[in-house]
Amino acid sequence: MTMSRTTKTSPATAPPNGRKTGLGPMARREARLALWMLAPTFLIVMGIVLFPLLANFWISVKPVTLSDLRPPTPVVSERVRGDFDVAGQEFEIQYRMRNSSRKGDITDVVLTDTLPAGITVIDPGDVCTVTGAAVRCALDGLPAGERTRLKMTAVADETFAANPVSPRDSEPTVTGTAENILTNNEFTLENFARIFDSREFWSVLWVTIAYTVFGTLGALVLGLFAAQMLNKPFAGRSIIRGLFLFPYVAPVIAVAFTWVILLDPFNGTFNAILQRMNIADEGVNFFGQRDIPIDVFGLTIDFPLALATVIAFEAWRYFPLSFLFILARMQSISSDMYEAAEVDGATPLQQFWHISLPQLLGILSTLFLLRFIWTFNKFDDIFLLTGGAAGTRTLTVDVYEQGFALSNLGAGAAVAVAIFILLLVFAVFYFKFVHREDS
Amino acid sequence: MRIGTGLLLGLLTGLLWGTIAVALTGISLTLITGLPATPIISAGALGGAVNAAIIMLRAPADRTPGLYLVAFAGVIVSMMLVSFGAPFSLALSESSLIQAFGVGLIALAVTFANRAVLIDIQSGMLKRYAIDLVIVRTLKGFGFVFFSVIVILPFYVMVMTSLKNQQDLFLNPLDLSIDLTQGAASLFDSYVELFTKFNFGRFLLISTIVSVCTVVITLAFSIPGAYAVARLKFPGQTVLSSSILLIYLVPMIVLVIPLYAVFSQLGLRNTVVGLLIVYPATTVPVALYMLQGYFRGLPAELEEAGLMDGLSRFGVIWKITLPLALPALASVSLYVFMIAWNEFLFAFMFLDDPDIFTLSRGVVSLNSSEVPRQHLMAGAVIATVPILVIFLWFERFLVQGLTAGSVKG
Secondary structure: OHHHHOOOOOHHHOOOOHHHHOOOHHHHHHHHHHHHHHHHHHHHHHHHHHHHHHHHHHHHOOOOOHHHHOOOOEEEEEEEEOOOOOOOOEEEEEEEEEEOOOOOOEEEEEEEEEOOOOEEEEEOOOOEEEEOOEEEEEEEEEOOOOEEEEEEEEEEOHHHHHOOOOHHHOOOEEEEEEOOOOOOOOOOOHHHHHHHHOHHHHHHHHHHHHHHHHHHHHHHHHHHHHHHHOOOOOOOHHHHHHHHOHHHHOOHHHHHHHHHHHOOOOOOHHHHHHHHOOOOOOOOOOOOOOEEEEEEOOEEEEEEHHHHHHHHHHHHHHHHHHHHHHHHHHHOOOHHHHHHHHHOOOOHHHHHHHHHHHHHHHHHHHHHHHHHHHHHHOOHHHHHHOOOOOOOOOHHHHHHHHHHHOOOHHHHHHHHHHHHHHHHHHHHHHHHHHHHHHO | OOOOHHHHHHHHHHHHHHHHHHHHHHHHHHHHHOOOOOOOHHHHHHHHHHHHHHHOOOOHHHOOHHHHHHHHHHHHHHHHHHOOOOOOOOOOOOOHHHHHHHHHHHHHHHHHHHHHHHOOOOOOOOOHHHHHHHHHHHHHHHHHHHHHHHHHHHHHHHHHHHOOOHHHHHHOOOOOOOOHHHOHHHHOHHHHHHHHOOOHHHHHHHHHHHHHHHHHHHHHHHHHHHHHHHHOOOOOHHHHHHHHHHHHHOOHHHHHHHHHHHHHHHOOOOOHHHHHHHHHHHHHHHHHHHHHHHHHHOOHHHHHHHHHOOOOHHHHHHHHHHHHOHHHHHHHHHHHHHHHHHOOHHHHHHOOOHHHOOHHHHHHHOOOOOOOHHHHHHHHHHHHHHHHHHHHHOHHHHHHHHHHOOOOO
16 A cells, blocks of 8 residues: 555655754755745645634634624615705715624724715715715714614705716725624534534434444445456456446446436336336335334344445445455465465465455555545535435534534534544554554 | 266356346346336246256266257246246247347356356366355356446446436336437437536536646646655655645545635635635645655656756756656546546535536536436436546546545545
């Protein structure tokens, strides 16, 4: 596995003696160049991966919902009352302002506008000042949900009346400071209390573990089986290998929807086949039925049907990957060993058990670990197949469910934090594992 | 003929092949021609066993083509007898030619399978080696059938469903045959509608732009980074090269909420630019990892010679390293293209405006009860075909890309 290689000290990083004595000018220039070349990668990874990772902790302790993402903004519309195109006639200019939010206040609201030439403001009102053509109105605050009107009385002169333009033609701009729920100092532990209190969380955790373990094992076993079949060369092998990679290469939306339609309980092809072969009496709702009772020697067991189907999809979609890696490793096992075993009279199954399998153990365990983490992280597949219904909601789907379906971003982030902490535990395993591989 | 474990195993594998052959042929007949065929499993099973028994009448060395011909006929006769002349539960007068073809196919398949498994197996007591051989051969054969079915069936259903219409589908979901006489216009009705009414031409364009830009940005970021990690000395180099892949253990769904919040406030959420910031961030680490592995394998002497001859560092990268690393660049590009093309989560969370939908997002919008499902499948085909064509065309590079440094999934 390529992963382990990186932890070995590369020749390029042989212990620099310069570190104690201080780097030479050449070495320092090289280091600076390297940092410049790595800077874009650093920046994008920091900004898009590491920052959000930490931001989750912040959001998870904030009472923030989806609607809070639109910060309170002052909205203004301008009206004109009276005849502004008659010289000497008084008319009124109105600014109607309102706070877009019903929850957050806005402070320091400032409105600016430009009047057409030829209009003179007689009475600017309490809060507005007019200098030349510029109007500036300052309000201390605009409480949540509040509306207010600013009125000015103005009069037009002859030149304007001869060629009138509406004062509304120049759009007023309005600014204000609103407290952003994401950046203020309001904290709460309610999000965590909410997700851990519900009994659902623990069932979600169990579903996640079952999905991860069996999905990973399924993909590995199928991959091992497929690799074993294609190990010896034969005509058309490369075609078959390409074909076997289809489920992995095709977009997840395409294959997920195909499975949904294939397994449709009422008019899906798979159910029709089952009925035609007299295996099932009526359509089985593979993605919609939580449990199906199965009789085993008189005992009735509730088999989690939807979960099992989702796991089957996972194994189907990702066996190509383990197949590819296992095949590559198999091809590199020297044929001498098999020839020697053949001479000694070892049967094919014995050869597989005593030669192939031990040789494959390294790649299998690495694949298991990586696939385990990736299956644990998987969101798209279950979301598209069942949407997390019928006992298939994993932690990742729960993030979406809490954050977007229930519009509670804080609770979603709290689930994300739980995922992150579980992953840290995996990461410790990962490093231990890589360590062992090396030594 | 001697009677022993050989015969027993032969009969068992024959039974298995007969069952598989008759079930598969029966279902395929229905799926391809639309005939309401129900295969009689017991007939096929018995036919397979009879076939194996006939083959094993003689010792391996004495099996002539004539014997196989008899075995072939044995399948047909026993199937017909057991099923009372209706191996697919259809009257013989109904599409007799297709039925005859089906039975012939079953007999042929069973004969070939039995011959392949039992070629050097005698009917008497077998040694452990021979028993294992039969088991391994049977498993392999079964594996081929199994994997072919599970891979081909969904894709076959996807394509065929997209070419049918709703009523036919509801009437008989097993009938995936298509009526070629109806003319291309009505056959590709769903596709025409997707491109004219559902704006799929635009989705295709957006997906292409997003994927190509992601590849370009990823390469622009990862090539200098990979070169620095592979060739230049700087403090923290080892730590960096071993930890870069840790980024890949971070689940995307964990990033969604903060990115959604921040991008919403920056006005980047519902934009293509937003996607072009997020996608490279997820692909740059693995691209960097793959490239630095390849750069290390290139001879450093060439680059040193270039430096001696007065080329700058960037001149060396541009004129020496990159041309040598073309295969790796191709692998990385294809792999990144595939990730960007197939990406669903961020496209789904970020894009609301149908004018900038990627294909993934566009297909999801077809998943409603108001849109007939052949449209959904046609959308799936449109999303799948480009990436599969690219995959088949550049399979070698993509397979390298998949195995070289990445197991992203």
